[in-house]
Amino acid sequence: MQIHPYFKIDNKICAAADDALAKAQSALARIDAVTDYNQQKMLAAFIECGVSESHFVASTGYGYDDRGREVLDKVYAKALGAQDALVRHNFVSGTHALTVALFGVLRPGDTMLSVTGVPYDTLQSVIGLTGDGNGSLKEYDIHYEQVDLKKDGTPNLEAIEEAVRPGLKMVYIQRSRGYSLRPSLFVEDIEKIAEIAKRKAPDCIVMVDNCYGEFVQKDEPTAHGADLMAGSLIKNPGGGIAPTGGYIAGRKDLVESCGYRLTTPGTGREIGCTLGNNRELFMGAFHAPHVTGEALKTAVFTSALFEELGYDVTPRWxxxxxxxxxxxxxxxxxxxxxxxxxxxxxxxxxxxxxxxPWDMPGYDCPIIMAAGAFTLGASIELSADAPLRAPWAAWMQGGLNFHSGRLGAMLAAQSMLEKGII
Structure with a gap:
């Protein structure tokens, strides 16, 4: 590939990059096919919901009758294959959206069963597994149980079968790997877990942390047995344009309960001004399938490149x-x-x-983060981060376009070469 003279990249890295790009062509083509499908699905959602310029108008104060807010919820619901959705700029993070969902549907005495091992670091204080417990689910007498993953990192379906019982309120699934090397879950994996949950405890809620998974496959967890899911708009579903926010999607009654938690019982989703954010949230949603595809192609290339350079990677290209x-x-x-x-x-x-590396709130060891993003913390933009602990792995994600994402991976290799590591 031709490299602009501004970037001083060693011929060794360039040669490895050429080889990586050549062998990854079939994988890149598969991603393009899924992206094409999902982009059509998103366009259809916009058309069916009749999105218009009037939906971008700002509201203030209580935000009553904000038509844009209401239509945005419908667009996300259709695109995500859910009955309903709650999309708001004032979800400050994916963890916040997940927290609102958990407190929205769980009540004192209920039990939440995590079937993918211990949840992501920042959710542990929400549950009450770490920290002083102030404001946590534990303080509200909501119980937590856990089924560990198998040694190969996949869900232990036999153990889940044993742990799920009549009266259990929630089966909780984390789709993405977090700071671990276990495989992330496909919607087909989630469907198997949901089948067990509904058979053993028909009234239980199957909830999915869908962060990093939106628009990677043609379907979402809500089309495969999940009752509720949540995520961040500065990851996949915001398309690199949404400046902040999050979403909750799923069964209509559950989303309604989450709205009561987000604002107040009785008013729920009927209030909440948008302050002029609607245009960017709509634009972000529209771009989300394409940008997710670009991030996936960046990941595939990075995997192929570092495999060429002799490193173990997961997933492989x-x-x-x-x-x-x-x-x-x-x-x-x-x-x-x-x-x-x-x-x-x-x-x-x-x-x-x-x-x-620095001691970042919510984590138990120093974290290093690379993220030169237009939106602070937006991991749909090219970023890499890791805790400074074994196995000394970097978790890389994002890339608004494949061309610059590919270059970012090459510069990572160049940096290592200059320090005598490669």
Whole structure:
């Protein structure tokens, strides 16, 4: 591939990149086919909901009768294959959206069963597994149980069968791998878990943390047995345009309960001004399938490149994907830091910044993050981050377009080469 003279990349890296791109063509073509399907699905949702300029008008105060807010919910519901959706700019993170969903449908005395092991770091204090418990589910007498994954990182269906029982209120599934090397879950995996849950406890709620998984496959968990799911708009479903926000989608009655938790019982989703954010949220939704495809192609190329350079990767470049995350096992602290610093050099924003590990709130060890993004923390934009602990893996995700995402991966390798690691 031709590299602009501005980027000084060693011939060794360029040759490996050419080989990686050549062998990954079939995987890139599969991604394009899914992207094409999902982009058509999104366009159909916009057309069916009659999106118009009037839906972009700002509301203030209580936000009563905000037509744009109401139509945006309908667009997301159709695109995600759900009965209903709650899409708001004032969800401050994916963890916030998940928290609203959990508190929206769980009551004192209920039990939440996590069937994919311990949830992602920032949700542990919400449950009451870490921290002082103040405001957690535990403080409200909501109980937590857990089924660990099998040694190969896949759901233990036999153990789930034993753990689910009549009266259980929630089966909780984390689709993405988080800071682990276990496989992310396909909607077909979620469907198997949901079948067990509904057979053993017909009234239980199957809830999915869908972060990083939206628009990666042709269907979403809500079309495969999930009753409720949530995620962040500065990941896949915001298309790199939404400046903040999150969503909850699923069964209409459950989404309504979540609305009561987000605002107040009785008013629920009927209030909440949009302050002029609607245009960007609509635009982000429309771009989301395409941008997710670009992020997936960046992940495939990164996997192929670092495999060429001798590193273990997961998933491999030719494996099917259930989310946009690519893990590269770098084996040592210095390699991990150099990788993230190289990714930062390929950022359109703050490329001159040198990432260093720091004690980030919500995590139990220093974290290094590379993210030169237009929206702070937007992991649909090219980013790489990791806790500084074994197995010294970098988790890379995002890429608003494949061309710059591919270059970011090459600059990560170049950074390692310059430090004598490759």
């Amino acid at each position: 030719d494996e099917p994907r259930a989310d946009i995350i690519q893990a590269v096992l770098l084996c040592e602290k210095e390699a991990l830091i150099a990788f993230c610093q190289g990714v930062q050099k390929g950022a359109p924003v703050d490329s001159f910044v040198v990432p260093e």
